[in-house]
Amino acid sequence: MATASRxxxxxxxxxxxxxxxxxxxxxxxxxxxxxxxxxxLAWLELGCGTGALTxxxxxxxxxxxxxxxxxxxxxxxxxxxNVHDPRVEFRLGSAADLASLPRACCDVAVAGLVLNxxxxxxxxLRELKRIVRPGGTVGFYVWDYPGGGIAFMRAFWTAAxxxxxxxxxxxxxxxxxxxxxxxxxxxxxxxxxxxxxIAAIESPSIFRNFDDYWTPFTLGAGPAPxxxxxxxxxxRERLRARLSESLPRQSNDTIxxxxxxxxxxxxxA
Ligand SMILES: C[S@@+](CC[C@H](N)C(=O)[O-])C[C@H]1O[C@@H](n2cnc3c(N)ncnc32)[C@H](O)[C@@H]1O
Numbered sequence: 001m002a003t004a005s006r007x008x009x010x011x012x013x014x015x016x017x018x019x020x021x022x023x024x025x026x027x028x029x030x031x032x033x034x035x036x037x038x039x040x041l042a043w044l045e046l047g048c049g050t051g052a053l054t055x056x057x058x059x060x061x062x063x064x065x066x067x068x069x070x071x072x073x074x075x076x077x078x079x080x081x082n083v084h085d086p087r088v089e090f091r092l093g094s095a096a097d098l099a100s101l102p103r104a105c106c107d108v109a110v111a112g113l114v115l116n117x118x119x120x121x122x123x124x125l126r127e128l129k130r131i132v133r134p135g136g137t138v139g140f141y142v143w144d145y146p147g148g149g150i151a152f153m154r155a156f157w158t159a160a161x162x163x164x165x166x167x168x169x170x171x172x173x174x175x176x177x178x179x180x181x182x183x184x185x186x187x188x189x190x191x192x193x194x195x196x197x198i199a200a201i202e203s204p205s206i207f208r209n210f211d212d213y214w215t216p217f218t219l220g221a222g223p224a225p226x227x228x229x230x231x232x233x234x235x236r237e238r239l240r241a242r243l244s245e246s247l248p249r250q251s252n253d254t255i256x257x258x259x260x261x262x263x264x265x266x267x268x269a
Contacts, residue, residue, distance in 0.1 A: 012074055012219070012220065012221045013049075013050045013072075013074050013075045013077060013078020013079070013081075013221075014078065014219075015216070015219035015220055015221035015225070016049060016050055016075060016078070016221040016222060017050050017078065017082075018215070018216040018219055018221075019216035019217065019219060019221055019222050019224075019225050020113075020216075020221075020222055021049070021050050021052055023150075023152075023203070023205045023259050024049070024052040024053075024112065024113055025052045025055070025056070026203040027052075027112075027113075027141065027201060027203050027259060027261050028052040028053040028055070028056040028112055029056045029059075029060075030201045030202075030203060030263075031053070031056070031110075031112065031139070031141050031201060031261070031263050032053070032056045032057055032060050033060070034199060034201060034263055034265075035108070035110075035137065035139050035263075035265055037061070037107075037108055037137065039061055039062065039063050039064070040061070040063035040064065041061070041064055041065075041106075041107035041108050042064075042065050042067075042105070042106045042107050042108075043057055043064055043065065043066040043067070043106060043107070043108045043109070043110065044066075044067050044069070044101070044105070044106040044108070044109040044110070044128075044131060044132075045057070045066055045067070045068040045069065045109075045110050045111065045112075046069055046095060046098070046109070046110070046111040046114055046124070046128065047069070047070055047095075047111050047112070047113070047114030047117070047118075048068035048069060048070045048075075048076075048079055048090065048112075049070055049072070049075045049079065049112075049113075049114075050075050050078040050079050050082055051068070051078070051079035051080075051082040051083040051090075052112065053110060053112035054066055054068045054079065054083050054088055054090075055082065055083050057110075058083065058085055058087055058088060063087075064087060065087050065088075066087060066088040066089070067088075067089050067091060067106070068088055068089065068090050068091065069091050069092070069093035069094070069097065069098075070090070070092070070093070070094075071092065071093065071094035073092060076090050076091075076092060094118075095118045095120065095121075095123075095124035095127065096120075098124065098127035098128065098130075098131060099127060101131045102131070103130055103131065104130075104131065104132065104133040104134065104136075105131050105133075106131055106132055106133070106136065107132070107133060107136045107137070108132065108136055108137045108138075108139065109128040109129075109131060109132050109136075109137075109138050109139075110138075110139045110140060111128070111140040112140070112141055113141065113142060113143060113261070114140070114142075115140050115142055115187075116142050116143075116145075116172070116175075116176040116178075116179055121187065122187065122190050122191050125138070125187065125188065125191035125193065126191045126192060129191060129192065129193050129268055132268045133268070134268060134269065135267065135268065136267070136268050137265055137266070137267055137268070138193060138265070138266055138268060139263070139264060139265040139266075140263075140264050141201065141261040141262060141263040141264065142176070142179045142184070142261060142262055143172070143179065143259070143260070143261050143262075144179060144180070144200065144260045144261060144262055145172040145173040145175075145176045145179045146173050146176070146177055146179055146180050146183075147180065147260065148173070149200075149202075149258075149259065149260030149261065149262075150172075150259050150260070151205070151257035151258050151259070152205055152207070152213065152255075152257045152259075153172065153224055154173070155243065155246065155247055155257070156217060156224050156228075156243065157170075157171035157172075157173070157224065158246075159239055159242040159243045159246060160224075160227065160228075160239055162242065163235070163238055163239055163242060164235070167227060170223065170227055172223060172224075179262060180262070181198050181262060184196070184198060184262055184264050185198060188264060188266055193266045193268065194266050194267060194268075194269060195266070196264045196265060196266035197264070197265050197266070198262060198263065198264050199262075199263050200260055200261070200262060200263075201260070201261050201262075201263050202258060202259065202260045202261075203258075203259050204256060204257070204258055204259070205256075205257045205258065205259050206254055206255070206256050206257075207254060207255040207256075207257070208253070208254060209253045209254065209255070210243075210244050210247065210249070210253075210255065212255075213243075213247065213255050214240055214243065214244070218236070
């Protein structure tokens with residue numbers, strides 16, 4: 001079971017938005033609604049990517065300020081284009097850079113679809129706890145990979161593994177088995193944070209047709225697209241054909257799948 005994969009490609013913001021950003025945006029909005037924070041807080045966002053969660057925070061809080069970190073220059077460039085707003089500062093930085101921030105420097109620290117990609121996630125959570133003021137909130141969400149909560153990705157890996165058993169170890173459900181209600185509660189406890197509230201948040205992912213589903217996988221941004229882009233043309237074509245046969249279509253050619261994330265929040269003592 002590998003935590004990091006050479007296919008974890010976080011560089012091209014346009015490709016990421018076509019593959020994941022369009023589905024991470026609605027989930028981000030639902031997460032911020034569920035957090036239900038008061039107005040005017042200072043937020044720290046880890047792994048902001050192209051700005052899905054950043055935008056959701058700013059849209060729901062007129063007087064929020066967000067410091068948004070990501071280690072990818074390419075994603076930050078896209079985030080700056082997506083979110084023109086004086087209330088946010090996008091800054092190059094990873095979980096390891098949290099140590100340079102002062103203790104209790106923000107009210108809320110959040111991370112959307114990020115924690116599983118951080119190999120040292122317990123120290124990262126401890127850092128989020130350290131930088132939040134007493135009484136503040138640490139919140140995050142990850143896809144419910146083990147429960148098949150991101151159906152378009154599960155369908156991709158099911159087809160890929162049928163053609164190439166090596167792909168089994170690359171699939172996110174295998175890499176991130178802790179992304180369950182129990183696993184996330186244990187992670188939060190290990191980081192020394194109070195017992196969290198955990199909820200499933202869901203959103204549909206409706207693809208216009210098969211091309212709308214398939215093309216983002218060919219763009220190389222993220223683990224599954226990174227794997228797809230690494231295939232020789234004939235192997236990629238076999239994968240495309242298998243998926244085209246297996247995905248359920250509606251009469252109007254759309255492919256309707258679901259996404260589900262586990263949302264976690266805890267109050268710092
Ligand atoms: C699936 S994307 C999520 C992006 C965005 N939050 C969203 O919801 O669309 C994962 C993000 O984690 C970032 N990332 C990867 N490793 C990281 C680390 N060690 N520390 C902080 N962010 C990291 C990537 O650059 C990428 O932007």
